[in-house]
Amino acid sequence: MQQIYTYGQYLKDKFGSKVYKVGINISGFTCPNIDGTVAKGGCTFCENDSFSASTNQVQTLKGFHLNLNSTTDPYLDKQLQQLSLQFDAISKRQKQEYGAQKFIVYFQSFTNTYAPFETLKALYEKALSFPDVVGLSIGTRSDSITDETLAYLGELTKKHEIWIEFGIQSVYDATLERINRGHDAANVKEWIIKSKKAGLNVCGHLIFGLPGEDTQMMLETAKQAYEWGIDSVKYHPLYVVKRTALANEFSRGEFTPISEEEYLDVLMQAIKMKPDSVSVQRVTAGINNDSLLAPDWCRDKNRQIKNINKALSPLGLKY
Numbered sequence: 001m002q003q004i005y006t007y008g009q010y011l012k013d014k015f016g017s018k019v020y021k022v023g024i025n026i027s028g029f030t031c032p033n034i035d036g037t038v039a040k041g042g043c044t045f046c047e048n049d050s051f052s053a054s055t056n057q058v059q060t061l062k063g064f065h066l067n068l069n070s071t072t073d074p075y076l077d078k079q080l081q082q083l084s085l086q087f088d089a090i091s092k093r094q095k096q097e098y099g100a101q102k103f104i105v106y107f108q109s110f111t112n113t114y115a116p117f118e119t120l121k122a123l124y125e126k127a128l129s130f131p132d133v134v135g136l137s138i139g140t141r142s143d144s145i146t147d148e149t150l151a152y153l154g155e156l157t158k159k160h161e162i163w164i165e166f167g168i169q170s171v172y173d174a175t176l177e178r179i180n181r182g183h184d185a186a187n188v189k190e191w192i193i194k195s196k197k198a199g200l201n202v203c204g205h206l207i208f209g210l211p212g213e214d215t216q217m218m219l220e221t222a223k224q225a226y227e228w229g230i231d232s233v234k235y236h237p238l239y240v241v242k243r244t245a246l247a248n249e250f251s252r253g254e255f256t257p258i259s260e261e262e263y264l265d266v267l268m269q270a271i272k273m274k275p276d277s278v279s280v281q282r283v284t285a286g287i288n289n290d291s292l293l294a295p296d297w298c299r300d301k302n303r304q305i306k307n308i309n310k311a312l313s314p315l316g317l318k319y
């Protein structure tokens, strides 16, 4: 059985040791699809009630939100402090529990290029100064990164491992409109290609089971994402959580979640089509608490992985 080429393997080959991503959640960051710049309410599946990063340090910064036009950042010191506290706590645990030796700081929540350039620069440079940090991974939207930030990140890649993660979700504009994504597929394509040209590594997030999509459409999205040159991929099934617009659609009977069988089918085909050089960072997603409305198979991560491995077995692969 051959192991699927994972992101962990990519990092191990490159750095010769166990490299872990440290997920960071900085308050003050939000999303243009939530703050009204692009739209209000966010993507229909996004649970953005709190409109703020959920960390221990967040309370003190409640109501503070940056955007690309912010001219000042009165809480930059507190944000830098949050970054240090979170990195120290998480990296310590990863060292103790998993033997992590090196780290990629992952700016994970909301839109992590959607703030004044000076704020971004200060946070990224602080993160790169931590011990054993080899690089950054920055989660963002393709409509929320400026040429200035991209050029700066392009410079950083000369000395560090720099990744940018874009939510692609679907290449169909009708689907993107239906989920209130706030940008079209051409925008994602443009910024993935620009990011590659700037020398960045790109991870694309794909969602299978979006409303109105059949298997062929999901596979077309995967095919085009590979063609745009992504270096790594995260595959997710769409699941419904409470307090979202999707939850309302679901309760009105207007949305049927993807079944596990359908998901496994599309996932296997997407993996078969994947260029060998594209590493896999995630093969499924879910949540095991009361907020999950459907589908129930997204509750148990271990069971999901077991079933994915069962489906991979005839292909001679394992995850």
Ligand code: SF4
Pocket (backbone or CB within 6 Å): 031, 032, 033, 034, 041, 042, 043, 046, 047, 048, 110, 111, 141, 167
């Ligand atoms: S882009 Fe991300 S943070 Fe913004 S609304 Fe969509 S899912 Fe939520």
